[in-house]
Amino acid sequence: EAAVTQSPRNKVAVTGGKVTLSCNQTNNHNNMYWYRQDTGHGLRLIHYSYGAGSTEKGDIPDGYKASRPSQENFSLILELATPSQTSVYFCASGVDRGRGDTQYFGPGTRLLVL
Amino acid sequence: GEKVEQHESTLSVREGDSAVINCTYTDTASSYFPWYKQEAGKSLHFVIDIRSNVDRKQSQRLIVLLDKKAKRFSLHITATQPEDSAIYFCAASRASSGQKLVFGQGTILKVYL
Numbered sequence: 001e002a003a004v005t006q007s008p009r010n011k012v013a014v015t016g017g018k019v020t021l022s023c024n025q026t027n028n029h030n031n032m033y034w035y036r037q038d039t040g041h042g043l044r045l046i047h048y049s050y051g052a053g054s055t056e057k058g059d060i061p062d063g064y065k066a067s068r069p070s071q072e073n074f075s076l077i078l079e080l081a082t083p084s085q086t087s088v089y090f091c092a093s094g095v096d097r098g099r100g101d102t103q104y105f106g107p108g109t110r111l112l113v114l
Numbered sequence: 115g116e117k118v119e120q121h122e123s124t125l126s127v128r129e130g131d132s133a134v135i136n137c138t139y140t141d142t143a144s145s146y147f148p149w150y151k152q153e154a155g156k157s158l159h160f161v162i163d164i165r166s167n168v169d170r171k172q173s174q175r176l177i178v179l180l181d182k183k184a185k186r187f188s189l190h191i192t193a194t195q196p197e198d199s200a201i202y203f204c205a206a207s208r209a210s211s212g213q214k215l216v217f218g219q220g221t222i223l224k225v226y227l
Binding site: 033035059100104 | 115118120145146148150156157158163203207209210213216217220
């Protein structure tokens with residue numbers, strides 16, 4: 001089974017502070033994704049990556065940056081956190097064979113911005 | 115861009131009955147339609163998918179139907195069990211989009227005795 005881990009699992013941040021969420025996968029998947037989950041919205045894609053050194057904007061990238069320094073690691077950075085970024089964040093990884101494939105999700109990070 | 119609408123926000127069924135969750139999508143180029151399950155307090159995991167070259171797929175008690183003309187797909191869970199209680203998400207993507215999934219809002223399924 002694919003293994004995707006996230007840290008921290010819970011985070012309380014102050015408005016205007018910097019927050020970094022980390023994700024690690026041991027599946028050697030090229031693609032990695034960051035989503036946020038909010039009631040009534042399902043999951044929404046923030047940033048994604050096709051491989052080390054690449055980052056792409058998803059559907060709701062404003063206020064977020066991403067970094068993919070290696071195949072295994074993908075970070076989500078909130079430079080100036082706001083209360084509207086309070087949410088549950090999920091990282092996922094997947095292969096890309098050009099036809100759609102399963103994504104494997106991490107356990108999630110619960111972020112509260114005060 | 116693609117929009118995926120999940121029609122039932124909550125669904126309650128008696129154990130042993132069938133549950134049906136319906137989704138519609140807007141992008142005619144979408145060709146991959148997975149379903150994910152999220153149990154209470156946990157992460158999402160894949161349950162079943164369908165690609166646009168077929169209109170029906172079954173895996174044990176799960177059946178997915180795809181109607182490309184209507185841009186609609188549905189998840190049928192037969193002979194429901196209490197452990198089927200969870201949030202179910204449908205999603206859609208184009209084959210060439212780098213697997214960018216667009217998710218529906220989720221359906222809370224409750225199976226009662």
